[in-house]
Amino acid sequence: MNPVIENMQKHVSVRDFKNEPLSDDTKRQLLIAAQSGSSSNFVQAFSIIEITDLKLRDQIAQISNSASYVNQTGTFYVFVADLYRQSQMLNEAGESLDGIKHMEQLLVATVDTTIAAEDMAIAAEAMGLGICYIGGIRNDISKIAKLLNLPKYTFPLFGLTVGIPASKNQVKPRLPQKIQVSTNTYDANKSTDLDEYDQTVSQYYANRESHPANTNWTQKNLDFFKEVRRPDVGKFLKEQGFSLR
Ligand SMILES: Cc1cc2nc3c(=O)[nH]c(=O)nc-3n(C[C@H](O)[C@H](O)[C@H](O)COP(=O)(O)O)c2cc1C
Structure with a gap:
């Protein structure tokens, strides 16, 4: 097995960090990794905000319901999907902003930002560090935007904790590849054949050392999707200038 992939297979989200800051050199390398990914049409539609102010970090952690690991981690970044630069270019050129307001560009910015974060995550794990994405910042996305002074045509997508793991799950x-990967066409029958996987996941939750639980993958998804979550995100995106069309 290729050592990069071997390391990727060991990925777990870390929620228990040593209370040790990362060195400047480590952070420099992480940021280089984040900036090295592919980018749709080379628009590089993201910004990264490192949160070093511990009071601010705690405010973000409280909003995210993840205080213990966001406060304790080596460092914490907020990944911002960002078309503000492009809006300024268009303004200065006297062009309409319609080209950045549409749904397609929202997807472009979301994907660019996610690629940057995942490249940082893979780099961090290759350095023996642990990471956890914090989508919880969207629990109050407007408040986060205010705290970080985000301009129009940007939105805070998620946070990323990076630190030295104290313990790991x-x-x-x-998912088995046979139900997630197909050839030439989508196979709707296979993609929902979840009995075997539900058993595997049920055993995982029953036997894991920390927070064992009586659940399976189907049940987890039902719990997650049975209600509308973060209903104010759409309204916030409109306020940020996106048309959602
Ligand atoms: C975009 C995104 C947002 C996430 N947000 C949170 C979060 O707010 N809090 C948290 O504890 N974990 C969060 N996670 C971690 C997921 O819960 C985790 O990746 C998933 O359960 C799979 O577990 P693993 O990463 O250990 O394999 C997030 C993951 C992603 C990709």
Whole structure:
């Protein structure tokens, strides 16, 4: 097995960090990794805000319901999907902003930002560090935007904790490839054949050392999707200038 992939297979989200800041050199390398990914049409539609102010970090952690690990981690970045630069270019050129307001460009910015974060995550794990994405910042997305002085045509997508792990969960078993990967066409029958995987996930939750639980993958998804979550995100995106069309 290629050592990069071997390391990727060991990925777990870390929620228990040593209370040690990362060195400047480590952070420099992480940021280089984040900036090295592909970018749709080379628009590089993201910004990264490192939160070094511990009071601010705690405010973000409280909003995210993840105070213990966001406050304790080596460092914490907020990944911002960002078309503000492009809006300024268009303004200065006297062009309409319609080209950045549409849904397609919202997707472009979201994807660019996610690629940057995942490249940082892979780099961090290659350096023996642990990471956890914090989508919880969107629990109050307007408040986060205010705290970070975000301009129009930007939105805070998620945070990323990076630090030295104090402890780690066991790796979560992924979907079997036979139901997630197909050839030439989507196979709707296979993609929902979840009995075997539900058993595997149920065993994982029953036997894991920290927070064992009586659940399976289907149940987890039902719990997650049975209600509308973060209903104010759409309204916020409109306020930021996106048409959502
Ligand atoms: C975009 C995104 C947002 C996430 N937000 C949170 C979060 O707010 N809090 C948290 O504890 N974990 C968060 N996670 C971590 C997921 O819960 C985790 O990746 C998932 O359960 C799979 O577990 P693993 O990463 O250990 O394999 C997030 C993951 C992603 C990709």
